[in-house]
Amino acid sequence: MSLLAVRDLAVARGGLRAVEGVHFALAPGAALVLRGPNGIGKTTLLRTLAGLQPAVAGVIEAAADSMAYAGHSDGLKSALSAAENLRFWAEIFGGRDIEAALAAMNLRDLAARPAHALSAGQKRRLGLARLMVTGRPVWLLDEPTVSLDRDSVALFAAMLRAHLDRGGAAVIATHIDLGLHEAEILELGPFRAGRVRSQSRPAGFNEAFG
Numbered sequence: 001m002s003l004l005a006v007r008d009l010a011v012a013r014g015g016l017r018a019v020e021g022v023h024f025a026l027a028p029g030a031a032l033v034l035r036g037p038n039g040i041g042k043t044t045l046l047r048t049l050a051g052l053q054p055a056v057a058g059v060i061e062a063a064a065d066s067m068a069y070a071g072h073s074d075g076l077k078s079a080l081s082a083a084e085n086l087r088f089w090a091e092i093f094g095g096r097d098i099e100a101a102l103a104a105m106n107l108r109d110l111a112a113r114p115a116h117a118l119s120a121g122q123k124r125r126l127g128l129a130r131l132m133v134t135g136r137p138v139w140l141l142d143e144p145t146v147s148l149d150r151d152s153v154a155l156f157a158a159m160l161r162a163h164l165d166r167g168g169a170a171v172i173a174t175h176i177d178l179g180l181h182e183a184e185i186l187e188l189g190p191f192r193a194g195r196v197r198s199q200s201r202p203a204g205f206n207e208a209f210g
């Protein structure tokens with residue numbers, strides 16, 4: 001069983017194919033790390049997986065409402081406090097308790113502070129805590145550690161590890177070592193001008209999709 005299966009996927013940005021030939025499957029507990037230089041198409045690939053833009057070709061198989069996307073923008077409501085932001089998302093995603101999410105990203109002392117008064121790193125911590133209240137099994141993460149200090153990176157790595165240990169899965173564009181030693185790496189590299197292709201098929205790749 002896989003939580004997310006991708007077969008011969010091609011994605012485009014600005015009318016140009018950014019990535020093509022992407023092929024992988026993620027079982028519960030599995031993580032895939034996207035690597036590649038700036039502009040190669042990592043964000044475009046994640047946005048396509050999240051359903052924020054259509055694929056050019058290929059197949060994305062996942063259960064309905066199984067994915068949670070955390071992009072460059074934290075998506076916070078600036079007038080609401082940290083706790084109110086999490087409650088807002090918890091209600092949208094099914095009313096989960098926010099306490100575990102506050103604790104996971106060390107936000108308890110900041111719970112009453114309006115989002116607009118949080119520092120960049122604190123906002124990022126809150127944006128990442130939001131993932132926990134979604135209850136969704138597949139996390140799509142675009143440079144999740146930007147603005148985080150070393151302790152916060154460690155908190156996030158622990159939160160991600162707990163998510164995988166609970167049977168979740170994740171696709172992560174990151175150049176930071178998050179301690180996911182079992183994670184597969186998908187290197188994206190230049191193919192020809194304006195066009196790239198995935199250079200490897202990760203071991204999560206399921207031969208059934210070959």
Ligand SMILES: Nc1ncnc2c1ncn2[C@@H]1O[C@H](COP(=O)(O)OP(=O)(O)OP(=O)(O)O)[C@@H](O)[C@H]1O
Pocket residue numbers: 013014015018036037038039040041042043044045
């Ligand atoms: N709105 C847009 N219109 C046209 N082209 C775009 C647009 N946004 C991004 N691109 C181009 O699409 C390509 C892929 O961009 P993308 O953001 O997916 O790359 P990335 O690998 O995530 O980069 P980075 O590591 O810098 O975040 C880049 O060449 C970029 O210049």
